[in-house]
Each structure stands twice: as C-alpha cells, then as structure tokens.
Amino acid sequence: MTNQNDPLIIAGKNYHSRLLVGSGKYKDLEETRLATEASGAEIITVAIRRTNIGQNPDEPNLLDVISPQQYTILPNTAGCYNAEDAVRTCKLARELLDGHDLVKLEVLADEKTLFPNVLDTLKAAETLINDGFKVMVYTTDDLMIAKELEAMGCVAVMPLAAPIGSGLGIRNPYNIRFIIEELNVPVLVDAGVGTASDAAIAMELGCDGVLMNTAIAAANNPVLMASAMKKAIEAGREAFLAGRMARKQYASASSPLDGTFY
Amino acid sequence: MMYIVVNGESRQVSDRYSAENLVADMGLADRRVAMEVNREIVPRSTYAEHWFKDNDVIEIVAAIGGGAMSCV
Numbered sequence: 001m002t003n004q005n006d007p008l009i010i011a012g013k014n015y016h017s018r019l020l021v022g023s024g025k026y027k028d029l030e031e032t033r034l035a036t037e038a039s040g041a042e043i044i045t046v047a048i049r050r051t052n053i054g055q056n057p058d059e060p061n062l063l064d065v066i067s068p069q070q071y072t073i074l075p076n077t078a079g080c081y082n083a084e085d086a087v088r089t090c091k092l093a094r095e096l097l098d099g100h101d102l103v104k105l106e107v108l109a110d111e112k113t114l115f116p117n118v119l120d121t122l123k124a125a126e127t128l129i130n131d132g133f134k135v136m137v138y139t140t141d142d143l144m145i146a147k148e149l150e151a152m153g154c155v156a157v158m159p160l161a162a163p164i165g166s167g168l169g170i171r172n173p174y175n176i177r178f179i180i181e182e183l184n185v186p187v188l189v190d191a192g193v194g195t196a197s198d199a200a201i202a203m204e205l206g207c208d209g210v211l212m213n214t215a216i217a218a219a220n221n222p223v224l225m226a227s228a229m230k231k232a233i234e235a236g237r238e239a240f241l242a243g244r245m246a247r248k249q250y251a252s253a254s255s256p257l258d259g260t261f262y
Numbered sequence: 263m264m265y266i267v268v269n270g271e272s273r274q275v276s277d278r279y280s281a282e283n284l285v286a287d288m289g290l291a292d293r294r295v296a297m298e299v300n301r302e303i304v305p306r307s308t309y310a311e312h313w314f315k316d317n318d319v320i321e322i323v324a325a326i327g328g329g330a331m332s333c334v
Contacts, residue, residue, distance in 0.1 A: 021329070022327075022328060022329015023328060023329065024329045025329070032327055046325040047325070047328025048296075048324075049324065050269040050270070050321065051269065051288065051290055051322045051323060051324050052269050062325050062327055073325070076328060078328050092297075092298055093296070093325075095296040095297075095305060095306070096294060096296035096324070097325075213328075213329020
C-alpha cells in the first residue's frame with residue numbers, strides 16, 4: 001500500500017501526506033520554504049498577527065513563500081486564551097484567505113504548560129461550526145472531550161502528545177489509542193513530537209496524521225529533520241497498516257529447526 | 263480631525279478617511295491583509311466605501327509563521 005491509495009481525508013479533501021507542519025520558529029523565510037518542501041506536507045499552519053508585528057514591508061510575505069495555490073493553508077488561533085479571541089482570529093483568517101474556512105482551533109489555558117482551555121475550546125468550536133467553519137481542534141488527550149468535539153462537528157480532533165514545543169514524545173499512548181478507536185473523524189497528534197521516532201510511534205498507534213512545528217524548526221538542521229519526519233510518518237503508517245507481530249516474552253527461532261546436520 | 267486606534271496605536275486622521283486610505287498609508291495596499299473594525303470584519307472589497315468614525319478601533323492582520331503558540 002502506498003500513500004497514493006491511502007489518502008488522509010479531512011473535510012472531504014484528500015491529502016497524500018499525513019504530516020502537517022507549522023511555519024514558525026524558522027531562521028528566515030527561505031529556511032521555512034526549504035523545510036516545508038522537504039517535509040512533503042500539504043497542510044501548513046500559519047499564525048494571524050497584527051501587520052506591524054514580525055513583518056518588514058521590504059521582506060516577502062509568508063504567503064508568498066508558502067503559497068495558498070500550492071498548499072492548504074491552515075490558520076491557527078495560537079496565542080488565544082479565550083473563545084472570543086479565537087473566533088475573531090478565525091474570522092480574520094477567513095477574510096485574509098478569501099473565504100477559506102478550514103481552521104486550527106487552539107485555545108490555551110496556561111502559559112507554562114500551554115495546555116488547552118477545554119471549556120473555551122468547546123464554546124469556540126460551537127460558534128465557529130455554526131458560522132460555517134471547518135474546525136480542526138487542538139485538545140487534551142481526554143476521550144470524552146474528544147468525542148464531544150466530534151459530535152459537535154469538528155472535522156478533525158488533535159490531541160496533544162506532550163506540551164507544545166516540549167519535544168517529550170507520546171507521553172500517554174493509551175489515551176491517544178482510546179481516542180483513535182472511538183472517533184470516526186481523523187485523529188492527529190498535535191504537539192509534543194521531538195524526533196522522528198516519536199512521529200513513527202504516533203502513526204503506529206493508528207493516528208491519521210501528525211502536526212508538528214518545533215521538532216523540525218528547532219532541529220540543528222531543520223531541512224534534514226523535515227525529510228526525516230516525512231519518512232517516519234510514512235514508515236509509521238505502513239507499519240500500522242501492516243499490523244505488527246505479537247509481543248512475546250521469550251525467544252522464537254526464525255530459522256527452521258528441521259534439517260539441521262549437527 | 264478624528265482619532266482612530268490601529269493595531270493598538272492611536273492615529274490622528276482626517277474626518278473623511280477610509281479603510282482604503284488606511285491600508286495605502288500603511289504601505290499595505292498590495293499585501294494580503296484582513297481588517298476588523300470594532301470587532302467586525304470589513305471585507306476587502308468594501309475598503310473604498312468604508313469610512314471610519316471617531317474612536318474606531320481597527321485591527322489589521324496578516325499571516326505569519328506559526329505552528330502552535332510559539333514564534334513571534
């Protein structure tokens with residue numbers, strides 16, 4: 001099975017890559033472009049900020065480098081701590097992107113852990129879905145909340161594997177697994193991946209995809225790490241589809257014992 | 263004259279001052295931006311006819327690099 005006939009389907013659209021990447025923390029836009037290309041990602045998340053922040057009028061715009069014609073742009077509400085700000089951000093993003101209505105909802109609760117504010121996430125998701133947005137939602141690895149978000153109409157549920165930017169890997173694979181088993185919409189790990197093996201583990205658990213930013217951008221060589229992540233996602237997906245062997249406590253010879261001459 | 267607040271900064275402008283005037287004065291006319299005035303979206307197609315009022319609070323945003331809470 002190849003990724004050509006195993007698409008990731010989000011809000012009715014097929015994607016060949018199961019790796020979604022952020023566009024933050026890179027040294028410059030050229031590194032952003034090269035790492036994004038190397039990742040093979042088709043969905044790129046971007047932040048929405050005042051024009052006088054992080055922009056020099058003489059420099060190219062992020063969307064000149066990460067073109068909405070080439071990529072699916074996924075505006076995020078990163079930095080929002082309440083439902084109202086998250087909804088405003090999504091509405092501005094939709095206007096910015098000519099009506100594009102796929103968004104990554106992320107409402108934060110706490111600056112130290114960047115854990116989601118689940119109560120306001122639920123409120124914002126409801127408002128956004130009623131307004132016609134297609135919501136991919138960042139949340140805790142809580143099964144009941146994940147089910148509620150699916151029931152509300154979120155197009156993807158994205159539990160954290162570990163705190164944003166921590167690179168600690170999949171801290172609670174059992175919870176992630178419960179969510180994968182119970183939900184019908186795509187489940188993507190969003191946040192916590194540190195290196196390629198973490199991404200592979202997420203995919204081996206049966207995740208539909210992984211969204212990451214810091215693991216690539218904060219690597220010594222982001223472009224090479226982007227390439228590593230692409231392969232890890234593909235390897236993990238194939239291993240999941242292949243179905244791993246059962247774990248056994250003792251050894252089991254892989255060469256036949258019949259026909260030995262000693 | 264009147265005062266408007268743009269991205270958190272107060273600006274003194276003429277009494278007849280449009281969204282189109284503002285993006286031009288900010289050097290953003292050719293940029294992909296989005297605007298809200300008093301928390302309501304102003305569609306780009308209406309900039310020329312959208313006249314500001316005294317004390318309007320305006321946000322003009324663009325897309326920048328970001329993944330989760332991070333960057334900027």
